[in-house]
Amino acid sequence: LLEWKGPDQVRHFGEGLPTGSPLIGTFGLGNNRVEVTDVAATSEGKVWVVNRHLLPGSSGLFILDPATTTWQVIPWVPHLQELERVALDDNGYAWVTVSRKTDPSGTGPAIGIYAVDPAITQSNPPRLFTSATGLPDNQIYELAKDRRGYMWAATIKGVAVFSDPSGPFLSPAGFTLPVVRRGEGTGFPALFSEAVRTLAVDGADRKWFGTDNGLWLFSPDADEALMHFTTANSPLPSNRIVDVKVNDKTGEVWVATDAGVVAYRGSATVTEGEPHCTAVFPNPVRPDFQGTVGISGLANNALVKITDVAGHLVYATTATGGTVAWNLTMPDGQRVRSGIYLVLSSDADGKNGCVSKVAVLSK
Template sequence: MNNRNYLYFFIFSILKIFSSPLFAQDIPVNSWRAHLNYSNAHSVAIADNEVFSASTNALFSYEKESGIISTITKDDGLSDTNILTLGYAAPTDQLVVLYSNGNIDFITESEIVNMRTLLNSNYPDKVFYGLRMEQQFMYVCASFGVVKINTTDYVIEETYDFIGQNGSENAVYDISFSEDSIYIASAEGIKRVADDEDTNKQDFNNWETVVSSSPNNITTLLYTEDGLYFTDLADSQVKKRTYSSTQVILDFDSDVYLLDLWGENITLPTSNNIKVIDANDNVSTWEDEKSPSPRQILDDEDNIAWIADEINGLVRVNNNTIESYAPAGPLYPTAHEIIHAEDQIFLTPAEDNNLSVGSFSVFNDGQWTNYTSLERSNAEEIPQTAPMLGLAFMPAERKVYFATQGDGIMTFHIDDHTTEIIKDPFLVEGRTEAVINSLAIDQWGNLWTTTQGWLHFRDPAGEWQHFRDSNISSAAVQMENSLQGDVWMILGNQRLLTFKDGDSRFLDTDQTNGGLPSNTTLSLSLDNNGSMWIGTDDGTAEYFGTSPTEVGEFSVSLPRYDGFPLLKGEKVQAIAIDGGNRKWLGTGRGLWLFSSDGGRLYQQFTTDNSPLLSNNIITMDIQPVSGELFIGTQEGIISYRSDATTSSGKFENVKVFPSPVRPEYQGVLTISGLVTDASVKITDTAGNLVWDGQSFGGSTSWNLRLNNGQKPATGIYFIFSTDNDGNEKYVGKFAIVR
């Protein structure tokens, strides 16, 4: 646009300026937010006025007086994921977070101190089992022994390693203390050592065997004035040791966890209740539907019990009043697949969550809603099916389709939440179960799926067709439709198969038969130009052309970056295409953002330079309107809002975020709802140009800096945008407050 036209556009557009709304569910561009499971709690710690609860990948606190719940994430300074257990050091007023790899965070109101000594120690095959607090000291139990850490200065005071017979390594599962001794539950049984300055506790000769046992048999113990209580997993009993005699206190028939105290009583959480042992060794059972899966129980100075429950999060028991607390989040920690359905995000849980029935989670308007047939206080009920894995959205029907592991397909209407089970079409060859792993919906509204030996196709009229194909050795784990009318499938053996009009063809590394980087295919995604992007365990490939079943010899193209095939040597496990047709590639070593052709690297995220929960990316999808990328990692789900969104040939629902820009805001200004690859100019009220840029797809962002690096002054600023031909125009305004 020349200067005269630009001035004309400025003058005659000024009367049409309006302020863009701010949506609370949005997060700023280039920022992250975690989507963690807080309800699968396994650990609890009690401070003076706060109670802390942890699940495997999430941590939150409950303030007793105010009832305020606060989450604590990597974005707040946590150094790791995969929390093993919690502790509280009262003398130093610190929450202790022990991770499964031995990493430790010490948390106060003002800081988080990270201690990586155990993480970086050179013990072979390190395994950590838990911790116990004793005054200002924390005792970490591990496969090599016990580590005593002073929480006042974060110094390891002693390490009790190689304390097994004849100085051998001896795993320690739990630890307890009397006035003059330390007791451990170890691979060799219960051992005792005098706890005084004259005893060398690092000398195995000073450790006395109290109860002999085989490894993994006695896993928790608790010393009291009445005796030493411990679990005997071989006999499924809790036993009590006094002097030289042992008696049976109770029998159990399920998994058991950590022995502890509730007032004067001893408690033992089991899979679905808590066994309570009183001062006379009488046994009772505490159970309640609000705590169906207790994992740890502690009590505070008011004799109120706090339970970490694997289903309902943090549970408070005050006499007959029982309440549960947990921030909203997905029902399970990790995801198998993530998709968007208009402005909603749907996900199915990963198989490593020990699934028993179909469940899924939905993110909408900044909130998570969970759906399952299990009895859950934080979930909506759906019909019971086998576990769900793959899913797809049918826009014309406004339904999400779920692939189940035995019950065919379940549909879910995104407006009225009605459901339907579709099973009969898949019961071919006398089958009684319909195991489906993935689904695909093509540009014409046809539904595609597979069962072992069969490809199933349903047209928009509801008519099914079934194709017998011996190449489909198992239900495909991922499917994608091309614009040429064929369907691409990754089978359970990670081979890539294409199908069209009754014919199928495997692609492999042979240059006449695809020329893939590897025969191990891990991911597929169709980009905005109709190219099929293929992720393998040795980088990426791209194909655009006639269906492979309709040609003779052919080869895919290998995108190149920095002179080499794109991400050669990397496992490309997930691919997402943003509104600017850029390629988000999730690998086993982090997240990468490349240009549309893969030739330019824009960003690379790992756990070292971002809040990313794990470098092992499993699944991804983008909410196209906001540009927020939802990332399923091995350690949980997190999202990142990029600066690219979907676009059209018109300016629609243009949003400016944030407006006004307040003094404390440190992010970028984002403009979304623009036409494809729009020209964008920002001026002050005098008409001076302060920024000139272009959109990625339908969005762009400004770093709120002038050309000289200075921040713009307080005032009203104008946005002028046009498409490439100058036919579509938009004008808006926003405010900056300094």
């Protein structure tokens, strides 16, 4: 594990280094190979560390406090030495996946997902989720928390979500499979026939799923496929997606494939803190511009209306996160005339109001 604060400001944590480090070598104590497969930081600045090794009976899950260089060892339960990914929920619990192959021969069965309370009491020991508690399969590739605090799992047979507000320890509830209600795949669990190897959540709480057959964008509940990108209809260098991440400030979606990396200019951002008056780009809009106008800096999921200077409504929508894309058309589908247009926005309660202007030049 490396803590990096800049050039010449690096701390290295290994097996017994510095003194007190609980990290364990891959093949047991006394070797120089130490695998850290994932980390996640809490709002207090502590770091969950996943240390995968082959020493049964010894935990591979720790919490590091960088300020005091002290460690908390999560007590061992079966397979807690062979973990892979970690994600934190709004309750402060960690969700960790057991490696898809769990013995040295590589033929062991997949195990599932543990939910872990850092307090670890007898009343709530780590809880194991498997196909018996709602997962479509025990082979898990990635975990992510969405904007509502729900935990999503990408598996070799589609996706699943844990949405019980009482949490993983106070209820017998398990994962559920989102069922497509509209469009392609209606009536079936989302991507149930696909190996979903990665997932990400954008500013509008929509779900991006990376598969061996391209990149998918789904609605917040994964009940409708909104877009499907492949090498045939996009600049993707390969249909095999290995990772996807969203830049909440810009809306960009970064996609790693097995043949290179590409970025998609998404339309959903997250406004952090108090929203300021919106930014409009491009502004002014030139006569030859054929794209969409981006309006950012809105209150998250803001109500947006665009009018001409006489007050006639031209366009109305709800922001995807903190962003709106306007295609410069009126309700009848015609491009707007040259002039100054007002962008009126507020949050769902009518607060954080803002008025911005955009100049449009038409031929």
